[in-house]
Amino acid sequence: MRATPLLKSYWSELHQRDFHSAKHLLDEIERRHWRDDGFGELIALERERLEHNGLQLLPRHHSNRKPRSHRPDANGIEFQRLGADHDWYLNAELERILRSSWGGDPALRVPTELDSVLVLANNFSLSTGVLRPLSHYLNFLHHHGGPRLRSVQLQDDASAEVIDALLSDNDLVIVNGLQQICNVDQLAAAVARRARRGPVLGYLHETRWILDRLPEIQKRRLRTILPHMHLLLCCERQRQDFAPYGRGLSASVVHNPTLSAGGDDGKPPPQRVHGSVLMSGTIQERKGIAFFNHCAESLQACGYSFSWAGQARDPGEPLSESVCFLGHLSAGELQRRLLQTDIFFLSSLEDTFPLAAIEAYLHGCKLLLPRSTGLVDVLEGRSAVHIYESHSLEAARQGLDQLRDSPAPSAGDRLAISRELGLQSFLERMNGALSPAVSPPSEAPSVAVIAHLYYTDLGFELARHLQAVAGPRCDLYLTVPRQKSDPQLMRSLQKMFSPHFRTVHCLAVENRGMDIAPFFSAITALQRSSQPTPDLILKIHMKKSLQNSGSRKGQRWRRGLLEGLLGNRCNVRRIQQRFVSDQELTLLAPASFLMLRSSQDRRIAANDQLVNDLLRQYDLPADPQRPFVRGTMFWVRGAVLLQELERCPLPPVERFRQGHCPDGSLAHAYERVLSYLPQRHHAITPDQPSEEL
Structure with missing residues (x-):
């Protein structure tokens, strides 16, 4: 290193x-x-x-270039994302939003009735802005936890059977943009069938300029599908633009989100160049390339310098020699360029809600916007914003001259726009629009979750996983080492979890016996509780295995166990239903984490003596074919485990070693025996969830 x-x-x-x-x-x-x-x-x-x-309780911040996607081995599907593939970023802003959501903010509440979300979309590469807004929301849902997430790009010739199966397997369906609507032959009819059973939402980004240019067959598909969808719109004018094709069951304007302007990178801010004019976006007809070229050629002599940042995809639409082509800039490079720019000139013939202009405004650029853009809804009347009525040289000249001599956007206006179009406001609008008309699930079994949080930087990861099981019949017993359990941390944990569970018990415990001694402390609290014996107990902990297996293996174990035992609400309901339908099922864990003997046991048998002593205490015959759960995380029938543990007194905490416990310790012996006891009459049930869960 x-x-x-x-x-x-x-x-x-x-x-x-x-x-x-x-x-x-x-x-x-x-x-x-x-x-x-x-x-x-x-x-x-x-x-x-x-x-x-x-x-304490501070997660790792990270940012991926884009969410992951892959080609599945499935007919009719071009690309898809499942679950964690939607993880895009976790930054300070999202961390604050998650705390508010878990803390009970009603505007950020994710409905507990929502088990699964399916998105049908194109452009998974995020090279355009069409999927970016919804990707922000899916990223939030992933980090919040609860619903199963799946995004799919259907092939144009996907069969009705494939589409029907996808739509019927999810509580909520969102069709993003027009591409899937216009190009997938069987989608419109499938949506009409689905709408009789559950909501389908269409998040539409297009305006009349695009709609007027659709082939007639695509217009017919649009007319067929719109009356069966609840519409999510980027701006008010889209209501009129789509009206000739159908009204939809409802319509909500959610806009698109912008992220706050970049923070201080330690470099001095660049000097803003008076009269500098910038446009950004892919070079194409829709972006007004011919108009921009004409303005640059005509107004260069008036002291303006024109630049364009973006990708050049169409050689038939070249930039004029009067325009400085900056190429495709990274986010950081574009931010630096915006800090140098005087005026951002949106030359687009059609641009529903271009976030590039919003980000320019937040970075202090003056804005020249056409009346045709939906940004007028939120920016007209703000400082340093000029709206031009027609794509003519004279209209552009007047706007540029007025802006060049005007001051920069006021701090108050920039702050107001940042709040109105920021991530939290967007998530609140999406939550309001997506509150689905989903039937509440049938009454679930009562559950006691016993979770040990030694590593508090994994608190957000724990909170995300617990959303899969949280509910009005679920109690949480959360143990934290006493040396870390200061009052502020315990209050934060109580605030994060109380809105989602029937009762929350945050217990400070001695740092002894790894996760086993804390588990017994929670069992004691559960036995003293006024609640009836829970139908099921879920035992989990936030494992790192720094001493035994190393951080990488510990991370694989933790994620594999937690995804298998929790993952999302669909997976938890499936597991609970297995217990309901099979009364002989007593203990369940992911199949890949079951083993007969660890490699260490096979080499030196360090745990055998203590394990055999415990088996004799519990009057349970030894059985070399009886497996245990590596990592000691599992679902177990509550009455079975509690009855077994009552056969002899639980060991006092002083019998467990402090800190890390090596093989041959009482904690490692109980790691095996806790799996053995519920198997007195029925063997453990290996569980193997499908990839899509």
């Missing part, structure tokens, strides 16, 4: 005891180096160091 510049900066922040800055550096180190030898262990241990210095 080499001492990188980032690592040196991290050590410097630690030395100065600036732990928040150190945490952000550690996030970046993990993003860049988590695969490099030695960095995985170092990062995990340093997060533990930061935790001990007061940085």
Whole structure:
């Protein structure tokens, strides 16, 4: 492992005891180096160091270039994303929003009745703006937890049977944009059939300029499908644009989200160039390339310099020599360019709600906008904004001259637009529009979740997983090591979980016996509870395995177990239904985590003596063919486990070793025996959820 510049900066922040800055550096180190030898262990241990210095319940921030997508081996599907494929980013803004949502903010509440969401869309590469807005919402749903998420691009010739199966398997269906509507032959009829059973929403980004140019067959498909959908619109004028094709069951304007302007990167801000004019976007007819060229050629002598940032895809639409072509800029490069630009000139003939113009405004650019864009709804009347009525040279000249001599956008207007079109406001509008008319599920079994949170930086990951099981018949017993359980942390945990569970018990426990001794503390609290014995108990913990298996293996185990036991509401309801329908089922765990003997047991049999002693105490014969659950996470029938544990007194916490417990300790023996006891009469049930769950 080499001492990188980032690592040196991290050590410097630690030395100065600036732990928040150190945490952000550690996030970046993990993003860049988590695969490099030695960095995985170092990062995990340093997060533990930061935790001990007061940085508790702070998740790792990260950003992917785009969500993952892949080609499935399935007829009729071109691309798809499942579950965690929708993970795009987790930043400080989303962290704050998640805290508000889990804390009970009604505007950010994700309905517990919503088990699954299907999105039909194109352009998974996010090279255009059509899927970006919805990807922000799906990213929020992923990090919030609860619903099963699936995004699909159907092939144009997908069969009615394939489409019907997809639509019927989800509570809520969202069709994003016109491409799937216009190109997939069987989609309109399938949506009409689906709409009789559950809601279908259409998130529409197009305006009359696009609609007028559709072939007649695509217009017919649009007329067929619109009356069966609830419409989500980017701007008010789309109501009139789509009216000739159908009104829809309802219509809500949700706009599109913009992220806040980039923070201080440590570099001095560039000098803004007076008279500089910028347009960004793909070079094409719809973006007004001919109009922009004409303005540049005619107005260059008036002291204006014109530039264009974006991709050049159509050689038939070249830029004029009077325009400086900047090429495709990264997000950071574009932000720096916006800080140098005087006027952002939206030359588009059709652009429903272009976020590039919003981001330019937030970076201090004056805006020249056509009346045809939906941005007029929110920007007209704001400082440093001029609306031109026609795509004519004279209209553009007047607007540019007025803006060049006017001051920059006011701080108040920029803040107001940032709030109105920011991520939180968008999520609130989407939640309001997506509150589905879904029938509540049949009454679920009562559940006691017993979770041990040793590593508090995994608190957000735990909260996301717990959304899959949370509900009015579920109680949470959350154990935290006493040395980390300061009052502020315990209040934060109580606030995060109380709105979602019947009761929440945050218990401070001794750091002994790994997750086993805390589990017994929770069992004692459960036995003293006034609630009836739960139908099911779910035992989980936030595993890292820094001492035994290493951080990478520990992460694989934790994620594999939690995804298998929780994952999403569809998976949890499936597991609970297995217990309801099979009364002989007592213990269930993911099949890949069942084993007869660990490799360490086979080599030195360090645990055999203690395990056999415990089996004798519980009057349970030894059975070499009886498996246990690696990692000690499982679903178990509540009455069965509690009756077994009542056969002899639970061991006092002092019998468990402090801190890490090696093989041969009482904790490792109970890791096996807790799996053995419910198997007294019925063997464990291996569970193998399908990939789509």
